[in-house]
Amino acid sequence: MNRLFVKYSLLLLLLMLLPLSVSAQKDVRKSIRKGNKEYSQQKFPEATILYEKALSENASSKEATFNLANTLYKQKEWDKSIEQYNHFISLEQENPAEASAGWHNIGNALLQKKDLQKSMEAYKMALRLNPQDEETRYNLAVVQKMIQDQEQQDQGEGEQEQPQQEQQQEQNQQQQSPQNQQDQEKKAEQPDQPEQMSRDNARQLLQAIEQDEQQTQEKVQQIKAQERETEAENNRRNNKNW
Secondary structure, three states: OHHHHHHHHHHHHHHHHHHHHHHHHHHHHHHHHHHHHHHHOEEEEEHHHHHHHHHHHHHOHHHHHHHHHHHHHHHHHHHHHHHHHHHHHHHHHOOHHHHHHHHHHHHHHHHHOOOOHHHHHHHHHHHHOOOOHHHHHHHHHHHHHHHHHHHHHHHHHHHOOHHHHHHHHHHHOOOOOHHHHHHHHHHHHOOOOOOOOHHHHHHHHHHHHHHHHHHHHHHHHHHHHHHHHHHHHHHHHHHHOO
């Protein structure tokens, strides 16, 4: 008799909790829909609040997690968006394509942070889960090109190193030149990259990189030409003295 009483008590409790569960799910969906509406109107702070409300009611909501990550990305909260994308990937165990989208967006956020190596690895993870994603493949190619150009630039700078005494003289001149100081400040400034790494944006970024590379090569050629001209002039002078 006691067992029957316990059994029916548990059943009654479950029946009582069922409407609450359905109501909570409706509240989650309502918050997500409102968040989506704010997002579509580019009201990202408002959308963030609504997605966070949905997650407070259901922490395992994949839709709310992914949308919150996108909203944080739009607000340039790179680290927070990466954290939410990682949480989404941990929740998404059934659909590799959806998990791939999370890795793709992590790659975008890391690229915005200029962490090229980690961005490349994130795009590779996305392609492992979804090899057919051509946009991810294109972004990966862009990052690999950026890494290659950066390595070539570093190597070129190493080849152009001058003797220590000449370097010290140039550093002293640079410290005395206000104009040179302004140039250094301009080099330190990095233009903001596009918020989204779509195919068109990635192509524009790649074109800009190639243009910068061409300008750098032209400067190197000018320097070498000046060095050859100086060396020839010195040789002429030496021959005259002799």
